[in-house]
Amino acid sequence: MYSVILHVTGGTYSLGNIPANASKSVQVAVTGESHIELSQAQGKRLILNVYLEPGYHSNISANVTTDSVLFVDQNYNINPL
Numbered sequence: 390m391y392s393v394i395l396h397v398t399g400g401t402y403s404l405g406n407i408p409a410n411a412s413k414s415v416q417v418a419v420t421g422e423s424h425i426e427l428s429q430a431q432g433k434r435l436i437l438n439v440y441l442e443p444g445y446h447s448n449i450s451a452n453v454t455t456d457s458v459l460f461v462d463q464n465y466n467i468n469p470l
Contacts (some may be wrong), residue, residue: 390406390407390429390432390453390455391406391429391430391431392405392406392429392430393405393406393407393413393427393428393429394427394428394429395415395417395425395426395427396425396426396427396428396434397417397419397423397424397425397426397441398419398420398421398422398423398441399418399419399420399421399423400417400418400419400420402415402417404427417441418443419441419442419443419445420443421442421443422440422441422442423440423441423442424436424437424438424439424440424441425437425439425441425449425451427453429455432455432456433456435453435456435457435458436458437449437451437458437461438458438461439461439463440463445465445466446465446466447463447464447465447466448463448464448465449461449462449463449464450462
């Protein structure tokens, strides 16, 4: 995937290029209720079916291809640290 950008309410985060079978991680901050979308050069926007809002602390893992979301897992603690 090329020129990947992660979108949440209140911000965007550049992940750059992600080779096949590779992973990237990023810490995000949302400004309101949000899900996650991934956009990429010359590709459609992928929606990750997760829920975030300010104060949530969450670990999210996803497996995606250039045109589909294969797997999403979210483990979260809604109590602020």
